[in-house]
Amino acid sequence: MTRMIAPPHPFDAAIELAPAGDGNFTGHTTPDYANMVGPFGGITAATLVRAVQQHPECLGEPVSITVNYAGPIAEGPFSISAHPVRTNRTTQHWTLSLDQNGAVSTTATAVFGTRRETWAGTEAAAPIVPPAETVAPEQFPEFIAWARNYEMRFVEGGLPSPDAGEQPTSTTTLWTRDVPARPLDYPALTALSDVFYPRVVLRLGRLVPAGTVSLTVYFHADNDLLADQSDRPVLATARSHRFGLGFFDQSAQLWGHDGALLATSHQLVYFKG
Amino acid sequence: MTRMIAPPHPFDAAIELAPAGDGNFTGHTTPDYANMVGPFGGITAATLVRAVQQHPECLGEPVSITVNYAGPIAEGPFSISAHPVRTNRTTQHWTLSLDQNGAVSTTATAVFGTRRETWAGTEAAAPIVPPAETVAPEQFPEFIAWARNYEMRFVEGGLPSPDAGEQPTSTTTLWTRDVPARPLDYPALTALSDVFYPRVVLRLGRLVPAGTVSLTVYFHADNDLLADQSDRPVLATARSHRFGLGFFDQSAQLWGHDGALLATSHQLVYFKG
16 A cells, blocks of 8 residues: 655745754754755744744744844754743743854744734735736746745836846835745745845845845734635735945735735845945 | 032933943833833833943944833843844844843844945935924823923824824824933934834724833934934834734834934834723
């Protein structure tokens, strides 16, 4: 008798962690999510969310996470330590560290919490865009491995052509989801919040070195909303407020298929140029 | 002979820290910056920035900080530990913790860095407002002590009157600065980024319990720009994207007197209501 066992989705393989006791976990980078230097920042952030979720003391759902990319992550194994520093009635605060060979590569803090019914309202407005299936998907250059794991249907602000020149705005809006399609969960939503190529590349119309220094995600979706979203495309939009003196910021919104705001995200990025 | 020594500005007294060796500092809450429960979140964030600045290994200027309000801070002494987990050529990554009686009250991560000339551009637009001196300052209720340390000239979204009722937007825009006026520096800019009363109070038109869970500040100003700003009013504007399930977000911009973007800031807030 032969049993057919489907291999895990590349995303699940990339964020897989083995418990090592006392809040420690071991993982391994995967070439699938490689960026130009080290892994895609979104997959690192997703792996840190996963570590908290796998921790035996984890309570509730992700509310916010801040990930600081302190140093490069080399191809190979890494260890994550996750510690609940304070557990309240509705929130739980975590500190995390991702280490390789005794050096800290990434630090993070996360807040998990219990959601409950309150007054609700969405004040931001989703971009007005054509349906996902009417927008052609674009391919990233072959040397950006991680991008092959995302369907990217750019409505505005796609990758600039080599002769694009400077652009007046830094806004990119796209329909996006995992490839192959995969039901959305908190780790996947975390990774998606970093799906945008560097805003400075769009503004300058050329490739310049850039890397996220600090990434924050605020999760507005609860598990029910994620289940409703399932593997449908997410409408993702991002822009910068300010570039200068070697850094720029980015603010992003991730919208569900029916106009629910799933997450807002912010990052500070180092650049040369 | 009698020497007249001016007492320190209340802000400087509030963020004063005594080094206790090995990256540790001791401080003390001050009634001047008390909030309804514990100190004003902005003064706690400012004190954490100050701790890094006072650390003997500190390099460069603040680039970003994320502060997580894990538990209440009681009136009295506290200790801060600040550790540089990684120092690169242009960035230095810090982890911080504020403790009282062995319990963690606040965690933080910060990135300091060296700024250098690059391409620059401000894409966000400052709100169009009348000059600060033409807008009347408003007083907060007496029981909110910290607000007495800030001049607040609301252009829109001032504190709602008791019969205000629900409002259609959560935007507040005000000219603000320390009282007495004090030249702006990174700790003061950090505190100012939390100067907004809770957005949910504006939307609902009534006081409801609310407290910041996580605050992030991205510093765009360098020391020269702060020196140029000096003690002039800062144009501060904030709004929410989404309220629901016990949490809401807030995004803020702090603009200098001549239209330079000094900082952008984001926070996630717990609320009942």
